[in-house]
Amino acid sequence: MLGGALTSKTLGPLVVLLAFVAVFSLATHTFLAAGNLSIIAQQSVIDGALAIGQTLIMLTAGIDLANGSITVLGTIIAARLVSENQPALPALLLAIAACTGVGFCSGSLVARLRLPPFIVTLGILGIVTAAARLYSGGESFPVTDPLLGWPGNGVTIGGATITNGILVVVVLYALSWYMLTQTGWGRHVYAIGNNREAARLVGIHVGRTLLSVYVLAGFLYGVGAWLALGRIPNADPNALQSANLDTITAVVIGGTSLFGGRGGVIGTLIGTLIVAVLRNGLTLMEIDPLWQDMVTGVLVILAVAADQLSRERRAL
Amino acid sequence: MSAGEIVFEARGLVKRYGHVVALDGADFELRAGEVLAVIGDNGAGKSTLTKVLSGAVIPDQGELWLDGERVHFASPLDARRRGIETVYQDLAVAPALDIASNLFLGRERRRPGVLGRVFRQLDKRRMREEAAHYLAELKFRIPSIGSAVEVLSGGQRQGVAVARAGLFASRLVIMDEPTAALGVRESAHVLDLVRSIRARGLPVILISHNMPQVFEVADRIHIMRLGRRVALVTPTRHTMAEAVAIMTGAAPGETRPAAADSASA
Numbered sequence: 001m002l003g004g005a006l007t008s009k010t011l012g013p014l015v016v017l018l019a020f021v022a023v024f025s026l027a028t029h030t031f032l033a034a035g036n037l038s039i040i041a042q043q044s045v046i047d048g049a050l051a052i053g054q055t056l057i058m059l060t061a062g063i064d065l066a067n068g069s070i071t072v073l074g075t076i077i078a079a080r081l082v083s084e085n086q087p088a089l090p091a092l093l094l095a096i097a098a099c100t101g102v103g104f105c106s107g108s109l110v111a112r113l114r115l116p117p118f119i120v121t122l123g124i125l126g127i128v129t130a131a132a133r134l135y136s137g138g139e140s141f142p143v144t145d146p147l148l149g150w151p152g153n154g155v156t157i158g159g160a161t162i163t164n165g166i167l168v169v170v171v172l173y174a175l176s177w178y179m180l181t182q183t184g185w186g187r188h189v190y191a192i193g194n195n196r197e198a199a200r201l202v203g204i205h206v207g208r209t210l211l212s213v214y215v216l217a218g219f220l221y222g223v224g225a226w227l228a229l230g231r232i233p234n235a236d237p238n239a240l241q242s243a244n245l246d247t248i249t250a251v252v253i254g255g256t257s258l259f260g261g262r263g264g265v266i267g268t269l270i271g272t273l274i275v276a277v278l279r280n281g282l283t284l285m286e287i288d289p290l291w292q293d294m295v296t297g298v299l300v301i302l303a304v305a306a307d308q309l310s311r312e313r314r315a316l
Numbered sequence: 317m318s319a320g321e322i323v324f325e326a327r328g329l330v331k332r333y334g335h336v337v338a339l340d341g342a343d344f345e346l347r348a349g350e351v352l353a354v355i356g357d358n359g360a361g362k363s364t365l366t367k368v369l370s371g372a373v374i375p376d377q378g379e380l381w382l383d384g385e386r387v388h389f390a391s392p393l394d395a396r397r398r399g400i401e402t403v404y405q406d407l408a409v410a411p412a413l414d415i416a417s418n419l420f421l422g423r424e425r426r427r428p429g430v431l432g433r434v435f436r437q438l439d440k441r442r443m444r445e446e447a448a449h450y451l452a453e454l455k456f457r458i459p460s461i462g463s464a465v466e467v468l469s470g471g472q473r474q475g476v477a478v479a480r481a482g483l484f485a486s487r488l489v490i491m492d493e494p495t496a497a498l499g500v501r502e503s504a505h506v507l508d509l510v511r512s513i514r515a516r517g518l519p520v521i522l523i524s525h526n527m528p529q530v531f532e533v534a535d536r537i538h539i540m541r542l543g544r545r546v547a548l549v550t551p552t553r554h555t556m557a558e559a560v561a562i563m564t565g566a567a568p569g570e571t572r573p574a575a576a577d578s579a580s581a
Binding site for chain 2 (some may be wrong): 178182183184185187188190191194195197198199201202203204261262314
């Protein structure tokens with residue numbers, strides 16, 4: 001049943017992705033090379049992980065502006081502790097716990113005080129960005145520790161490098177897909193985004209479910225911090241400043257509704273890949289990077305327009 | 317019908333909001349196997365009574381008895397645990413979810429064994445089968461159990477909410493203006509479901525201001541006026557005009573309800 005909804009909902013984004021792949025394959029010799037495809041996958045790892053959290057929150061009719069800042073805080077905590085000769089594993093776990101804790105704070109404000117997610121996460125964005133800069137003293141911390149760098153390791157097969165980070169992200173997508181489509185919790189997330197009052201009336205614990213969504217998103221941002229350290233072995237307090245908008249872009253292009261209750265992580269995975277393929281392909285064609293932003297902007301507007309149109313058609 | 321046992325009863329309910337007395341010693345009784353309509357003018361206490369019965373409002377005074385046992389509802393969840401389900405006026409469904417998901421929303425069934433216990437996996441097939449079976453029993457025709465609720469008409473959507481209440485209520489169903497947002501044909505559809513639920517043995521409390529509907533479907537009619545039950549009439553012995561007259565105070569109510577007994581004295 002949700003399988004059917006999944007296909008029809010993700011078909012559009014999938015067609016767009018395949019169309020871009022076809023165009024770039026014809027336009028360049030290098031795009032379809034195994035090495036290049038694995039680079040696209042590696043480039044998608046951080047946004048891919050963060051976009052899962054963004055999807056969960058947007059399914060409840062929320063939005064998260066703070067995800068990049070939370071991830072940066074995670075990288076700074078882990079990297080600074082290790083640079084102070086603390087053991088890597090506790091440092092990493094502490095960083096992930098801190099990100100989860102920030103998710104708990106935003107979730108409490110949204111679920112208990114019923115504040116709008118846009119404003120809550122805007123506030124958290126400011127607070128966490130400042131906290132990360134204060135804790136780092138404005139410096140960045142190079143990472144040489146093997147555990148923190150582990151997501152960047154990988155095996156190379158036929159020119160394609162499959163990093164541990166890619167595998168972690170694949171697992172995260174599989175798990176979140178399962179939770180959203182195969183469990184009662186997932187049903188409740190959709191129901192809350194669809195019709196919060198109805199969800200309450202049928203006895204769903206709306207507050208508790210919302211809180212769990214933000215906590216889970218925070219945890220994913222913590223894992224994203226680890227992935228980020230694996231990808232770029234340097235914890236920089238000024239990194240990932242556009243992650244919030246990039247993930248919203250990927251989620252929306254992937255067909256998840258801004259109004260909540262519709263969409264899913266498979267669409268988000270496709271949306272993340274669309275953006276990555278577009279950037280990679282246009283770079284290979286040696287087109288000015290500003291055009292990448294322009295095309296991405298057009299795609300976002302088209303995706304939202306499609307969502308709006310289908311809403312209006314349903315309302316008739 | 318009125319010969320049924322008393323299932324749900326309220327005695328001397330009082331509820332004040334500041335200086336406003338919404339319920340002023342209201343009595344209530346629901347008997348097994350009946351559709352009991354509750355009517356009353358605006359401000360007569362109809363909706364406060366409904367909320368007290370469904371657990372949404374705690375009365376200042378008075379008693380609730382369910383199956384001869386004194387009960388106290390602190391919230392609608394308490395009432396639900398006692399087998400009382402409520403259908404609301406606005407369509408309480410999740411439009412993007414399919415019919416089976418909506419029927420089982422908040423009460424999902426999980427797969428047996430490890431898959432359900434540890435991995436919390438939903439038993440979608442079982443829920444779909446149970447939903448299809450139950451809707452067939454209610455003679456509720458829908459395109460497909462797997463279609464999203466948003467493709468249904470307003471009447472069918474409310475039908476889903478009514479069916480959900482019927483499916484999970486073990487004692488009785490309260491319907492608070494279930495047809496207020498619907499057209500004539502759509503309403504007829506919902507009233508058919510009300511009859512089907514009664515036919516399965518569940519008594520129904522129907523709150524409505526639509527007199528023709530009330531006279532069409534109800535076995536007895538509880539008339540509220542100024543925070544009290546002023547009469548308990550039957551559509552066979554009273555006309556619509558008489559009921560309206562009692563409701564507005566143009567005609568006196570009865571001191572003792574029709575089919576009266578010691579319960580409400």
